[in-house]
Amino acid sequence: MTAERNTDTSGTPSREQTLGLYATMVLIRAFEQRFANLVLKGTFSGAGHLYIGQEAVAAGVCAALRDGDYVTSTHRGHGHCLAKGVDPNEMMAELFGKATGTCKGKGGSMHIADFRRGMLGANGIVGAGLPIACGAALTAKLTKSGRVAVAFFGDGASNIGAFHESLNLASIWKLPVVFVCENNRYGEATPVEYALAAEHVVDRAPGYRMPGILADGQDVLDVFATAGKAVAHAREGQGPVLIEYETYRYSGHFIGDPARYRSAEEVESFRSRDCVLRCAEYLQAQHGVSSKQLDDIGAEAERRLDEAVSFAERSPAPDLAEIVTDVYSGVRR
Amino acid sequence: MTAERNTDTSGTPSREQTLGLYATMVLIRAFEQRFANLVLKGTFSGAGHLYIGQEAVAAGVCAALRDGDYVTSTHRGHGHCLAKGVDPNEMMAELFGKATGTCKGKGGSMHIADFRRGMLGANGIVGAGLPIACGAALTAKLTKSGRVAVAFFGDGASNIGAFHESLNLASIWKLPVVFVCENNRYGEATPVEYALAAEHVVDRAPGYRMPGILADGQDVLDVFATAGKAVAHAREGQGPVLIEYETYRYSGHFIGDPARYRSAEEVESFRSRDCVLRCAEYLQAQHGVSSKQLDDIGAEAERRLDEAVSFAERSPAPDLAEIVTDVYSGVRR
Amino acid sequence: MTSERVITVRAAITEALRQEMRRDSGVILLGEDVAGGAGRDAEGLSEAWGGAFAEYKGLYAEFGADRVLDTPISEMGYLGAAVGAAMTGLRPVAELMFVDFIGVCLDPLMNQAAFAHYMSGGRAKVPLTMITHVGAGVGMAAQHSKMLYSFFTHIPGLKVVAPSTAYHAKGLLTAAIRDDDPVVFCVHKLLLGQSEHVPEDPYEFPIGRARIAREGRDVTLVGAALTTSVCLQAAKALEADGVDAEVVDLLSLAPLDEETVLASVRRTGRAVIVDEGFPRCGLASDVAALIAEHAFDHLDGPVKTITAPPAPVPFSRPLELAFMPSPDRVRAAVLELM
Amino acid sequence: MTSERVITVRAAITEALRQEMRRDSGVILLGEDVAGGAGRDAEGLSEAWGGAFAEYKGLYAEFGADRVLDTPISEMGYLGAAVGAAMTGLRPVAELMFVDFIGVCLDPLMNQAAFAHYMSGGRAKVPLTMITHVGAGVGMAAQHSKMLYSFFTHIPGLKVVAPSTAYHAKGLLTAAIRDDDPVVFCVHKLLLGQSEHVPEDPYEFPIGRARIAREGRDVTLVGAALTTSVCLQAAKALEADGVDAEVVDLLSLAPLDEETVLASVRRTGRAVIVDEGFPRCGLASDVAALIAEHAFDHLDGPVKTITAPPAPVPFSRPLELAFMPSPDRVRAAVLELM
Ligand SMILES: Cc1ncc(C[n+]2csc(CCOP(=O)(O)OP(=O)(O)O)c2C)c(N)n1
Numbered sequence A, B: 001m002t003a004e005r006n007t008d009t010s011g012t013p014s015r016e017q018t019l020g021l022y023a024t025m026v027l028i029r030a031f032e033q034r035f036a037n038l039v040l041k042g043t044f045s046g047a048g049h050l051y052i053g054q055e056a057v058a059a060g061v062c063a064a065l066r067d068g069d070y071v072t073s074t075h076r077g078h079g080h081c082l083a084k085g086v087d088p089n090e091m092m093a094e095l096f097g098k099a100t101g102t103c104k105g106k107g108g109s110m111h112i113a114d115f116r117r118g119m120l121g122a123n124g125i126v127g128a129g130l131p132i133a134c135g136a137a138l139t140a141k142l143t144k145s146g147r148v149a150v151a152f153f154g155d156g157a158s159n160i161g162a163f164h165e166s167l168n169l170a171s172i173w174k175l176p177v178v179f180v181c182e183n184n185r186y187g188e189a190t191p192v193e194y195a196l197a198a199e200h201v202v203d204r205a206p207g208y209r210m211p212g213i214l215a216d217g218q219d220v221l222d223v224f225a226t227a228g229k230a231v232a233h234a235r236e237g238q239g240p241v242l243i244e245y246e247t248y249r250y251s252g253h254f255i256g257d258p259a260r261y262r263s264a265e266e267v268e269s270f271r272s273r274d275c276v277l278r279c280a281e282y283l284q285a286q287h288g289v290s291s292k293q294l295d296d297i298g299a300e301a302e303r304r305l306d307e308a309v310s311f312a313e314r315s316p317a318p319d320l321a322e323i324v325t326d327v328y329s330g331v332r333r
Numbered sequence C, D: 001m002t003s004e005r006v007i008t009v010r011a012a013i014t015e016a017l018r019q020e021m022r023r024d025s026g027v028i029l030l031g032e033d034v035a036g037g038a039g040r041d042a043e044g045l046s047e048a049w050g051g052a053f054a055e056y057k058g059l060y061a062e063f064g065a066d067r068v069l070d071t072p073i074s075e076m077g078y079l080g081a082a083v084g085a086a087m088t089g090l091r092p093v094a095e096l097m098f099v100d101f102i103g104v105c106l107d108p109l110m111n112q113a114a115f116a117h118y119m120s121g122g123r124a125k126v127p128l129t130m131i132t133h134v135g136a137g138v139g140m141a142a143q144h145s146k147m148l149y150s151f152f153t154h155i156p157g158l159k160v161v162a163p164s165t166a167y168h169a170k171g172l173l174t175a176a177i178r179d180d181d182p183v184v185f186c187v188h189k190l191l192l193g194q195s196e197h198v199p200e201d202p203y204e205f206p207i208g209r210a211r212i213a214r215e216g217r218d219v220t221l222v223g224a225a226l227t228t229s230v231c232l233q234a235a236k237a238l239e240a241d242g243v244d245a246e247v248v249d250l251l252s253l254a255p256l257d258e259e260t261v262l263a264s265v266r267r268t269g270r271a272v273i274v275d276e277g278f279p280r281c282g283l284a285s286d287v288a289a290l291i292a293e294h295a296f297d298h299l300d301g302p303v304k305t306i307t308a309p310p311a312p313v314p315f316s317r318p319l320e321l322a323f324m325p326s327p328d329r330v331r332a333a334v335l336e337l338m
């Protein structure tokens, strides 16, 4: 259900690619809606950070990647996982804390990882994914695997030390890594204009001798094109790139946050530029896609999630003995 | 023996001020020479990081400060201490590990602090002084004391997270702090052009919406003038400033480091621009200071250090009971 | 006692902060979203949160942006700044939202705050209070559920407290803010909503003093933070077994009230230490070793420890619940001793 | 044994690294100035240091800039990168010059490396080795002289080793590099120059196994890193007192070889744990608690612990020397037990 893997990593996506991008965004949104409803119903405990509103970034960036490429994510990682091809059944089972989950139910929402898909993990520690992405890129460089690493992070994360150290390290080592900042205007309840001593996060790129790109994170076409250029740049051995996508999270920081720190007008102004709607309009206008086709994509996403939820519900909880397994791998080279 | 405290904090220093700057530099160099000889003689153990070559920075910056202003220092902190007015007797006694030392002999070279002089401490942790300086500046701002804080740090420190977080924090809070980077070309055995993904450390100032100044750290007049401007800017409530002084440490990273990572030509090129010699020439040319007068200043410094060394030698070692005192202050408000 | 005022641990923390901020203009509060909506006063959107755990609601409104400071996500920066502010005359209260985040900001606490007084030969003073949230039970998994108070206890120069009730939360936080040394105030997330009687006037509960939460003759159960209630529940259950258990609530981990612990064990001759932290080099072994060295002659049996398993905190609900020390495990351990 | 090759701990570390880097191209070394003079090959100024403690001399010359990487002063960045490299197939050896610097980079080790395998349900592998220098005795004071190995031991998912001789340094480092879990290799600065016989061929000393450094009947002295030799010196001195002391050298702190420790104490009936770390929640109390819980019935007296005092490491030479556990203190403690 993820975007068909993009080979021509630049320019405007083809009709099929765009349909794939659309389908990915729709799946992410549907997944998050289900997740939110389940949390509100009290089906499971734990923090839930919704990606709704930002779908274009995960969809567009991951469409510019190959299967073997690496991604590090954040506490708001469901979208990145789905776009990177992680199985929705296993993801939903993980959120239910079931043994069939991506992480056997031991990780939960903030730690979903799927090393089979190059998904090196959501992360509960702000900024922690950036150095890890540098390390994955170092592996790619030293083994000449031709792979690229992408680190997703937020506007708030751009003020933590790990951001600084990672960008500097990636630059001096010319690592094949793309730093993708999703500027959704807030870190928890703190507006970006308060916390960030710069107009844009990309204003910091020159301080690391790194190309910086600012793009519309609510336009999946723009994301796809810019990510494609940055990924190509990194893959060709020209070093890291910092991209800042201007986007917005429609919900609060976590499920249940009334988000009193922002105005209804502001929310509306971003909702009116919704990435899914705009992509739908584009597909209809540019590629003559019928609303029926679009509805089918939505229906397919819902069907996929019915399946995921029932898979999760049917799955067993982990055996209590699992509490002390997987502490050490036990394996030796 | 330190520079007369500067009141007109801008422009060229007066004859007396310049003589004070010269005296401070000469005292620092003489102090470090004595220290180095004592360490090489095995008089005491521990790491010794010499400031020789960089004297103009400590002298010029501290001359732009008032007694009540704050300074945070580094592992290479003797120069900052002397320039801020810390007593050479107590400093030497501290290096000897004597009970009469600035820190009762408990801190040593990397931890000399004198809170009576606003000297908040040398520091063994690279970058640790920057957040502390922000905090001192926060106190100044909230108590409206009119004080300013200066954080000294090296080129190598500009790649650690604390640098990033401190500059961002100081900028959004408009703290009266001046970040003084002493770019002496190396962090230990690592050349700055390898470790720093930028041409100059000040290239990072715009990323924090902060004024950046690049100046000749081997010219005490230039240091005095630029520091004066930056300190005034901070004191007037206009926020932080980042200054980068291009300088050089003549010796290795620590006493005993053969410094095989640099060429004799490079060392010579910097030695030929020695801050003490240039200041001497200036005083003679511009202010008709006689070589006799300059010699007297040198002799006075030596006398001062004879006194400091014999004070340290005469002083008792701390009582062994001191091992477990001063762990808690025990005091309550 | 029915007429007495009963408030939650959360409200007790708010009250201690409000009273100390009124008492001393040098007391400031800083951390991530301790107010929320920073810079949005004009739009009337300020103090949107009052802390991730809502312990600071009302403080921004009363004390304003100068004394209730939202920070960027820069723990190393603002905790280090709190140290510098404390060194220069303020009495900052800095929040570390989850103790697990100490991984990005241990240095200002360890190498700076804890050692400054000693390294300066007694000249530096660092009256810093760090409030942090510890413990499992909220479904947030390995990076948001640790205790880690043993790290702080290990570091000379730090004082460490862990309240078990609203009464002690207010008294210990008040004492921490008034203390001239750095104090780490560890509050368990599951305690925030628990209520009991709390006097309205300001008061201190002395740092370094444990309490006997329940008197008993047969065995000493030692708890801290949430495990104190686990011990009390076990003690209740043990009545049916004819066992009269005493419960010592540590409250202060550093300095530790060794005398109260040792005196109790000397009376009962048996000890079970209950700690939600990890087993190795943790609080439980620290207290057990104290007893084994200084109350050995009074012991009628081995010193037992009940801790979290040697594993990160799992997400899955049933696993997480089984991960935490339970009254049943405590009771079983006691019965083995009898 | 006179004909056998004798080398220092420093040389043993170099040899283990060289042999493992030859054996497996995935093994890389990164840290500050592990080579020195980075980027200056042209001028012939490269490998100016070979590490701050000169343990890596020759490695840059043999393996080059791709596998011996000097880093900026960015511990959080390069240690985190080492974690990411380990997750994706390399076997990085990252140096943390002084363990005290963990204050700026605990997160990649604790919340990432140690937990990744568990949080991913067993899918992630993090074959990372972190070499770090611990201990006092070199006159570098509070920020460069701590042990802190108890922090790593506290964290589930980490393996922690502390060699006491050149033989064990080589064997444990080899085992650490070949291990698929993250291993912290703690070497005491004062051991680097000590020599003994070390076989030239590669070999592993198994992680998780302690050794009996000296057999004895009357009391068990437990040491780690430098305190093992302190225990051996004390044991020698105790001969004159007619006391036959056994010395257990832990070598691995996590996993701990509980059986070897317990079996020894069950034989001797007495235990003194000697640890240069801070007293609270440290290694000494961890081992003492183990004994008090699982060998209680065999104990003839209290379990004694000898640690650093409850204070930061002082600079002044006489204070620093008195700070470290000494054979005299151990002997005195033993005599109290007899
Ligand atoms: C080191 C650290 N500090 C604080 C937190 C608490 N926290 C979780 S998410 C978050 C906000 C992150 O903001 P941003 O990076 O913009 O990502 P967003 O939530 O907007 O996607 C914070 C402060 C954390 N998880 N880790």
Ligand SMILES: Cc1ncc(C[n+]2csc(CCOP(=O)(O)OP(=O)(O)O)c2C)c(N)n1
Pocket (backbone or CB within 6 Å): B074, B075, B076, B124, B125, B126, B127, B153, B154, B155, B156, B157, B158, B184, B186, B187, B188, B253, D032, D073, D075, D097, D101, D104
């Ligand atoms: C956090 C931390 N990392 C590493 C070190 C070891 N170290 C001490 S000084 C130094 C070099 C510092 O370079 P720079 O900031 O340029 O200062 P300089 O020595 O040139 O004055 C290093 C790496 C340390 N003390 N602290």
Ligand SMILES: [Mg+2]
Pocket (backbone or CB within 6 Å): A154, A155, A156, A182, A183, A184, A185, A186, A187, A188
């Ligand atoms: Mg954000």
Ligand SMILES: [Mg+2]
Pocket (backbone or CB within 6 Å): B154, B155, B156, B182, B183, B184, B185, B186, B187, B188
């Ligand atoms: Mg330098």
